[in-house]
Amino acid sequence: MYKVFIVDDEPFIIEGLYDIVDWSMLGMEIVGYAENGCAALEALTETPTDILITDISMPKMNGLELIRQIRQLKPELKVIVLSGYDEFAYLKEGMTLGIENYLLKPINLEEFQATLNAVHEKLNASRNDEALSEYSIRILRDNVMYRWVCNQIEEREFRERIDLLGLQIDKPYVLITLCRVRTASSDLLDLIEQSVDSIERLSTVITFQDTDGDIILLFNFDDPGEGRLESAELIDELSEKLRDLDVQLSEGSVESLEDGAHLSYENAKKAQEYFLIYSEQTTIRFDELKSPATSSQLAAIDWDESTRLLLARDREELFALIDQQFAYMGEIAGVTPLFLQDMALEWLVRFKMQLQKIRYAEEPRLIKEGYDQIKSAGTMEELVIIVKKMAEMAIDVLNGDVKSPIVQQVLSYIRVAYNQDLSLKTLGNTYNIHPVYLGQLFHKEVGESFTEYINRYRIEKAKELLKTTHQKVHEIARNVGYWETGYFYKQFKKYVGVSPKEYKGLG
Known part of the structure; x- marks a missing residue:
């Protein structure tokens, strides 16, 4: 986002500029303000800024002098002048200092936003012309x-x-x-x-x-x-x-x-x-992780088929494949108990990796419980039982097999209504349950808070829209349930690490 600094000796003007413009939608954010030129100059030397919006007539140092001095430090800074005086001399000097526009108070919102859009385009062009940062x-x-x-x-x-x-x-x-x-x-x-x-x-x-x-x-x-x-x-x-x-x-x-x-x-x-x-x-x-003697044997297992059966939630066929593979390995001459344990661990790791790909969440219990049981198993039959148990646990996770029907209903509702105004209070009213209790139950069974889950779900949907549609960022924000674009930007950056515009440009 481009950074904006505001200077005006009238506090209500500064407050008004905060409120009348949806800065995040313009790809901008206000990073500071000052009520006179001297304070502004001091702040601007330490604050990264792309756009300066300043009044002309101010105590201690007027706007034109501020522009003149800040140009020496930041020659590329874009400047918009606001003034209550329709003086040609001011306008002329401002133009010589390279300002973007000279706007009269009271501000015409349409003209102000048009100026901001023009500045945004100039900054984009300037960035594109420069070497990659x-x-x-x-x-x-x-x-x-x-x-x-x-x-x-x-x-x-x-x-x-x-x-x-x-x-x-x-x-x-x-x-x-x-x-x-x-x-x-x-x-x-x-x-x-x-x-x-x-x-x-x-x-x-x-x-x-x-x-x-x-x-x-x-x-x-x-x-x-x-x-x-x-x-x-x-x-x-x-x-x-x-x-x-x-x-x-x-x-x-x-x-x-x-x-x-x-x-x-x-x-x-x-x-x-x-x-x-x-x-x-x-x-x-x-x-x-495995000895050279067993590498080719492990590779002989049809892992693609095991993945397909897991994703299909096909318990019967997956169990049959586990039986078949262990029976095959058990017949290999010279096979060791350690190898069979490694084979069982291989199944567990693959189950966990598939769950992580689909659910965007860790399932450490799958490995920790399975590992202890595998290491204490005395026979191949016991190993088969353990792997099947872990397979069933993985399928249950995929099915959202939580203990309470109410959480299943909430998860199903989120999938179809994630773009609506959802809260524990509204869902509590819908399903006749106290919102505090619902929040505790949801966190216990899903593994994260309701707010974290819904934000993560919405951001994943937003990522899909950014890659597959030509919708604007503020449209996508609303389509996934965020009515405040600034908040959407904040959540997207939190979960993805880059802004929506940067993500869309990754190609």
Whole structure:
């Protein structure tokens, strides 16, 4: 959003400017105000500002002198003058100082908004003409690299984008390492990039952030053996430097550049899930999760079919597949109890990853309960029972199989009426239940508050509309249930990390 600063010696003018314009809809926000030129000049030296709206006649320093002095500090600042005096001399001097418009009080709202829109367009054009800022480069890099490791971008477009970004990815092998921090840190990416830059011997290493907020390190190298050693060195150094942040580092698999980046990324994500089991570790490597002797055997399991049956909520067929796969593995000569336990854990991790993709929420109970039971199982039959139990738990979660019918009704109602004015009070009246009790029950059974759930649901719907329609942001806000556009912007930034306009432009 573009930042606006207001200067006027009449407080009611300042208050009026706050109220008469929907600033967020214009892509602007008021970042400060002052009642005289001296105070404004002092504040403007410390406050990032794109647009200055100032009166002419003020005590201590008039508006024209303020413009003259601030131009020396911020020559690109856009200025709109408000004045109660229809004086040609003022207008002439203002024009020489490069103002956008000279508006007479009382303000004509239509003319004022037209001026703001024109300024907004100029600022946009100015930004487009400039070199990409560090922030916008990061947004573009994150988007391009994430789409690549998810197999969502064509090779030609990918090459064009990384050339624009100055990235070089042309060596035959890739390895992806994922960094997830359990302690909040806004500068984690900067810390990691500094660590990477400090190790001159490294081959190509590119850092970016995925949509889950995880930091991704992409290693690109000529020799798999040397590449593994270099990545291991960096991982060890990162683990040491970031130990106070409670960081979890998971390494994927070495794959070919041509078609394997998404596999390495998926395997790094999968290895990350095992921290729920091996919580005392700081680093987990995908290739160490299973011995080489059993890798091909695990790969023989039809995981795509298991995913399909889980998503179809087909208990009977999923249970039959579990029976079939364990029976097959049990007949392999030399199979060990440890391998069968690893196989059972593989099922649990895949159940959890599917739930997380669909529900945008963690289901740690699935792994924690299953892990303890698997490790104490004495026979293969017991393992089969445990995996089936976890499969049933996963299906129940997908079905929204909560204990109380009232919460099921509320969830169903949200899905069809999320764009209406929903609150615990209105829902309590609808379903004849006290809103406080309903809120407690909802939080207990859904795992988050009603407000968090409805905001998250609406933002997901807004993301769909931003990508699939040409509606304006304020229209989308209303269509998903936000009547105040400013509040919608705030919630969208909270859940997505970027503004609606930035998200729409990610492509």
